[in-house]
Structures are given as structure tokens and as C-alpha cells.
Amino acid sequence: MAQVHLKNVSKSYGALEVVHGINLDIDHNEFVVLVGPSGCGKSTTLRMIAGLESITGGDVLIGENIVNDLPPRDRNISMVFQNYALYPHMTVGENLGFSLKIAGKSQDQIDAAVAEAAAILSLTEYLERKPGALSGGQRQRVAMGRAIVRHPDVFLFDEPLSNLDAKLRAQMRVEIKKLHQKIQTTIVYVTHDQVEAMTLADRIVIMRDGHIEQQGTPLEVFEAPANTFVATFIGSPPMNLLDGIVQQDGTLQLGGGVTLNVPQQYTAKTRPGQKVVLGFRADNLMPCGHSLPMEGESAEIEMTVVLSEPLGTETLLFGALAGQEVQAKMLNPRPVSNGERMMFNLDLTRVHLFDGESQKSLR
Amino acid sequence: MDINLRHRIRARLLKAAQMVTLFIAMSIICIPGLWVVLNSFRPTVEIMAKPPVWIPNELNLDHYRAMFGGVGQGGVPVLQYFTNSLIISITSTLIAILVGMAGGYAFARYRFKGKGAIFIGLMLTRAVPGVALSLPLFIVMARTGLIDTHIGLIIVYVAMNVPFTIWLIDGFFRQVPRELAEAAEIDGCTRWQAFWKVEFPVARAGVASAGIFAFLTSWNEYALASQLTRSTFSKTMPVGLRDFTSEFTINWGGMCALAVLMIIPALILTFLVQKHLIAGLTFGGVKG
Numbered sequence: 001m002a003q004v005h006l007k008n009v010s011k012s013y014g015a016l017e018v019v020h021g022i023n024l025d026i027d028h029n030e031f032v033v034l035v036g037p038s039g040c041g042k043s044t045t046l047r048m049i050a051g052l053e054s055i056t057g058g059d060v061l062i063g064e065n066i067v068n069d070l071p072p073r074d075r076n077i078s079m080v081f082q083n084y085a086l087y088p089h090m091t092v093g094e095n096l097g098f099s100l101k102i103a104g105k106s107q108d109q110i111d112a113a114v115a116e117a118a119a120i121l122s123l124t125e126y127l128e129r130k131p132g133a134l135s136g137g138q139r140q141r142v143a144m145g146r147a148i149v150r151h152p153d154v155f156l157f158d159e160p161l162s163n164l165d166a167k168l169r170a171q172m173r174v175e176i177k178k179l180h181q182k183i184q185t186t187i188v189y190v191t192h193d194q195v196e197a198m199t200l201a202d203r204i205v206i207m208r209d210g211h212i213e214q215q216g217t218p219l220e221v222f223e224a225p226a227n228t229f230v231a232t233f234i235g236s237p238p239m240n241l242l243d244g245i246v247q248q249d250g251t252l253q254l255g256g257g258v259t260l261n262v263p264q265q266y267t268a269k270t271r272p273g274q275k276v277v278l279g280f281r282a283d284n285l286m287p288c289g290h291s292l293p294m295e296g297e298s299a300e301i302e303m304t305v306v307l308s309e310p311l312g313t314e315t316l317l318f319g320a321l322a323g324q325e326v327q328a329k330m331l332n333p334r335p336v337s338n339g340e341r342m343m344f345n346l347d348l349t350r351v352h353l354f355d356g357e358s359q360k361s362l363r
Numbered sequence: 364m365d366i367n368l369r370h371r372i373r374a375r376l377l378k379a380a381q382m383v384t385l386f387i388a389m390s391i392i393c394i395p396g397l398w399v400v401l402n403s404f405r406p407t408v409e410i411m412a413k414p415p416v417w418i419p420n421e422l423n424l425d426h427y428r429a430m431f432g433g434v435g436q437g438g439v440p441v442l443q444y445f446t447n448s449l450i451i452s453i454t455s456t457l458i459a460i461l462v463g464m465a466g467g468y469a470f471a472r473y474r475f476k477g478k479g480a481i482f483i484g485l486m487l488t489r490a491v492p493g494v495a496l497s498l499p500l501f502i503v504m505a506r507t508g509l510i511d512t513h514i515g516l517i518i519v520y521v522a523m524n525v526p527f528t529i530w531l532i533d534g535f536f537r538q539v540p541r542e543l544a545e546a547a548e549i550d551g552c553t554r555w556q557a558f559w560k561v562e563f564p565v566a567r568a569g570v571a572s573a574g575i576f577a578f579l580t581s582w583n584e585y586a587l588a589s590q591l592t593r594s595t596f597s598k599t600m601p602v603g604l605r606d607f608t609s610e611f612t613i614n615w616g617g618m619c620a621l622a623v624l625m626i627i628p629a630l631i632l633t634f635l636v637q638k639h640l641i642a643g644l645t646f647g648g649v650k651g
Contacts, residue, residue: 103551
């Protein structure tokens with residue numbers, strides 16, 4: 001177990017800079033998830049921590065030591081790869097014990113450590129099999145087992161679940177979470193799946209174009225996104241965003257003649273004429289009679305439903321508001337026909353306003 | 364007629380046609396080989412008979428006996444030729460494989476200046492017919508005193524085989540995921556250990572098939588060997604076949620007997636590594 005610090009770390013390939021001087025402090029036993037779209041630099045950052053990529057600038061510290069120039073084997077880390085990277089010519093047992101064998105441990109020590117890891121991950125009955133004879137989920141567990149036998153300071157996960165089907169992914173997510181509780185190690189986990197990020201992380205770090213956009217607990221980034229990118233990236237369905245302009249009379253003029261009051265929490269932070277982006281989640285726009293009781297400020301909006309997606313306990317409604325598509329959520333759903341006009345309640349206490357220019361939150 | 368029946372008949376006819384075609388193709392491939400084996404066991408009269416005798420009347424080991432017999436009894440230094448062939452083929456194959464592994468790995472894993480051009484250049488060397496090189500090679504070897512030596516022929520075969528082994532092994536290393544070596548490095552290996560303990564065993568099938576091809580090329584090569592060897596001490600088996608020709612006669616039976624002896628080691632080797640060879644040639648398809 002160790003802390004990991006990135007101090008102004010950057011990475012360039014020739015003239016192309018892909019990670020721009022990021023700073024990140026990861027605590028003992030913390031589960032940090034780096035999340036972002038493809039090409040945002042999250043995997044590169046992880047590989048720099050692992051020592052698989054050299055760093056162009058800044059410092060990487062594991063524990064108290066600067067490890068910038070140390071090869072991976074001297075960093076006491078372990079890593080789980082997206083495609084598992086199991087050694088196909090070795091049995092599961094040999095895969096698990098490989099690192100200990102390289103470290104020159106005795107066969108008894110290796111056997112004991114392998115047995116322990118296999119027990120933790122329910123792999124005991126597969127120890128004699130080759131990876132080719134395992135299912136995707138089992139291979140994933142072997143990859144994790146290979147990582148835990150060494151008792152590393154830091155665990156690195158590079159999109160470990162993206163090759164699995166949806167059901168298995170949900171299952172493995174729980175296993176990873178349990179594993180973290182059991183073995184108490186610092187974990188850095190990279191994914192592009194925001195659901196994985198939300199469910200696993202103690203702290204989420206959202207990256208875009210080689211910059212850190214925001215970091216915080218899953219709830220913090222969900223409740224208080226720092227900008228429109230984070231707002232749409234975190235949460236499913238993504239946050240609805242509508243362009244608008246603040247009027248002299250303190251109202252917010254959206255497109256298509258829709259006008260709302262500027263929510264109270266933002267009145268002091270906006271000025272007349274300012275271009276803003278109004279953001280709200282589908283959970284905060286619900287048809288009248290099918291919503292949660294709303295306390296505080298709200299607005300009634302009429303909207304035509306163009307499509308509905310029944311999910312069982314709730315239905316997602318797609319409609320057009322101020323010329324843009326928005327999604328709303330209907331609780332205790334009833335069948336809705338396309339083209340039906342309905343009244344909706346928008347919970348103004350939970351909406352977000354972003355600056356129209358910088359796209360940053362006005363909170 | 365019932366449409367199902369029609370399809371069934373068509374499928375059976377196609378299957379039959381397929382078998383007949385296959386039989387004809389295999390005959391074309393196999394009959395010369397079988398003819399050689401057959402001729403090595405029967406009297407010259409029968410070999411030379413017109414029309415050809417397909418079913419032998421008599422089988423004996425006379426040609427083999429004569430071949431291993433002394434001078435004046437039709438004997439040739441078979442063991443010496445065999446040893447020469449073995450030394451030259453094995454040494455040149457080992458070197459070609461080592462160079463091929465280093466080169467193939469570099470092409471598969473590293474980026475460097477002129478990579479594409481070097482690769483194409485290597486492939487182009489394969490486009491030059493070996494015989495076209497025989498005269499320049501002869502001159503070079505004569506000047507360097509390597510004519511009629513094992514080393515001379517080994518150098519030539521290494522040069523012939525290296526582009527091919529690089530090309531083949533490059534393909535196999537390309538199919539070994541980069542992450543395997545990275546995982547090994549994280550597991551505590553040095554770069555070198557990661558190669559030998561993980562990447563090499565995974566690509567072993569490919570290296571084995573490259574080895575077989577290189578060995579067979581050296582073992583069977585005749586054109587250059589016939590130019591560059593003179594004496595019993597360096598002649599390889601294919602060149603040795605010429606010992607059976609004299610000014611007025613050709614000893615077909617003896618030639619066939621030696622040819623059979625030449626085929627046997629190649630056959631044994633191919634059987635031994637057959638599993639690797641097939642796995643190697645269909646690597647992408649069988650990867651779990």
C-alpha cells in the first residue's frame with residue numbers, strides 16, 4: 001500500500017502533447033478511477049505510472065520515491081490489462097505464480113501464494129488449465145489473481161471489463177469492489193464507462209484531451225459537475241443542456257419562446273444579457289402526476305413526446321424543448337403514445353447553469 | 364422432382380467431383396516421389412522399360428548395396444555427403460533463425476528510420492533467382508578462398524534464408540500481443556527475460572516453421588552448391604547425385620536410392636514438428 005503522486009506530469013509524442021502537466025494525489029488504499037472518452041490520455045497516464053511509457057515532464061512518485069526512470073519491475077506495482085495478457089503457454093497456476101518465480105521465491109512459497117490468490121478469486125479448480133480453456137470472466141479473474149499474488153503497493157487496472165458482456169461486467173464490478181475491500185491496496189483504474197467509474201470509485205478523475213476536467217467523489221461530480229463536459233459525461237442518460245440568455249427581468253430566455261425564472265441559487269451569479277447553458281437531468285423533468293413530490297422552486301413546461309422507452313419501473317420520454325431534444329423520466333409509468341402533449345415539472349432547485357462562453361459551472 | 368432431393372443429389376455430385384479432383388491433384392504431386400522410391404528398389408532394366416512397368420516384378424536392395432559399396436562397384440561417399448549436408452543445413456538454419464528472430468522481432472516491435480524500405484529491400488532479395496547469383500558468388504568465394512568449404516556454403520544459405528525467416532517470424536511476433544511482454548515486465552522480468560520467457564514461447568510455432576523452411580531450402584539446394592563445391596569434403600547430397608552420371612550413362616537406380624536417403628531426414632523432421640508447422644501456419648486461426 002502506498003500513495004501515488006503525479007506532479008505536473010506530461011507526455012509528448014514528438015510535437016504532439018497528449019498529457020498536459022497533470023497533478024494528481026492518490027492516497028493509501030484509495031480507489032481512484034480515471035475516466036474519459038477515447039484519446040483523453042487516461043491510459044497513457046496509467047501506463048506512465050506503470051513505467052510502460054516514459055514521461056516527458058514532471059515527476060511520478062510511488063510512496064515517497066520518485067520513480068520516473070525506474071523500469072516497471074522496480075516499482076512494485078501490478079497491472080490488469082484490457083485483453084488480460086495472460087501467458088497462453090502457461091497454466092493458470094503458472095500464470096499466477098510467474099512473478100514469484102521470477103523473484104526467485106521457493107516452490108513452497110509460490111504454491112502457498114498461488115493457492116491463497118486462487119481461493120480469494122475462486123480459481124482453485126482451474127489451476128491446471130491453460131488460459132485458452134477459460135471463459136472471459138475466468139480469464140479476468142486470473143489476470144486479477146496474477147496481480148494480487150505479489151502484494152503490490154499499487155494496483156493498476158486498464159479497462160479490465162471492456163471485453164466482457166454486460167451481465168458479466170456487472171458481476172465483475174462487484175468482485176473488484178469486494179477485492180478492494182479484502183486486500184486494501186491503492187487502486188488506479190482506467191475506464192471509459194461512467195457506470196463503472198461511479199460504482200467503483202472512491203474518487204473519480206474525469207479527463208479530456210490530456211487535462212483533468214474535475215475530480216471528486218462520484219456523488220460530487222454527479223451533483224456538481226464543473227462544466228458541461230463533465231455534466232454530459234457522468235450520469236446516464238446524459239444531462240440535458242439547453243442554450244439560453246439571461247433577460248433584464250431576471251428570467252431565462254431559452255430558444256423557441258420558452259422562458260423560465262433563473263433559479264434562485266444562480267440569480268446572484270448571472271447578469272442580464274449573459275449567455276448561459278441550462279442543464280438538468282432526466283430525473284428532474286417529470287410529467288405532472290408521475291413525479292416525485294417537489295419542494296421548492298419548480299417550473300411547468302409543456303412538451304410533445306416524440307419517443308418513449310419503457311424501462312419497467314420508469315419510462316424515459318424523449319421530447320423537443322426550445323428546439324433541442326431533451327429526456328424526461330416518468331415514474332409509475334402509463335403507456336404514452338408518440339406525439340402526445342404532456343405537462344412536465346422541472347425541479348429548478350436541482351438545475352445547473354453553465355457559462356455560455358467558458359462552459360464552466362456558475363455554481 | 365422434390366426440391367430437397369435435387370439439392371441432395373447436387374451436393375453428393377459435388378462431393379464426388381471434389382474427391383476426383385483431389386485424387387488427380389494428389390497423384391500429380393505424389394507420383395514422381397513414389398516413382399523415385401520405387402525405382403530405387405528395382406533393376407535398371409525395369410526402370411528403363413518402355414512402356415513403363417508400373418507394377419514391379421522384382422524388388423531388391425541392389426542399388427543401395429552398390430551405393431554403399433567400394434569404388435569401382437558404383438559406390439559413392441554417401442556418409443560423407445550426408446555429414447556435409449547435415450553440417451551445412453543445420454548450421455545455416457540455426458544462424459538464419461537467430462538472425463531471423465532478432466530481425467523479425469525488431470520489425471514487429473520497434474519503430475526506426477527506413478523500416479519500410481529495409482523490409483522491402485529484404486523481400487526484393489528473394490526476387491533475384493539464385494542461379495543468377497552463381498557467377499558473382501563463385502568469383503567472390505574464389506577470391507576469399509571459401510570455394511569448396513562448408514563455411515562458404517553456410518554463408519550463402521544464411522544469406523538466402525534470412526530475408527525469408529525475418530519475414531515469417533515478423534508476422535508471428537506481430538500476432539503476439541504487446542501486452543504479454545508488458546505484463547511480464549510488470550511481473551518482474553527484464554526486457555530480455557520477457558522475450559525469452561513469454562514472447563518466444565508464444566511465437567515458438569512460427570520460429571519452428573521458419574526453421575523447417577530454412578532447413579529444407581538448404582538441404583535441397585542444388586544449383587549454387589554444384590558451383591561452390593568440388594571435393595567429397597564439401598559436396599552436399601544433391602550435388603552427390605551427379606556422381607551417378609558419367610560420360611555415356613546415367614545410373615538412375617543409384618540416383619533414386621540416394622534421393623530416397625535425402626528425403627528421409629527431411630521427412631522425419633517435418634513429421635516431428637508437424638504439429639508446430641500447422642499451428643504456425645494457421646496461427647491467427649487457432650489463437651484462443
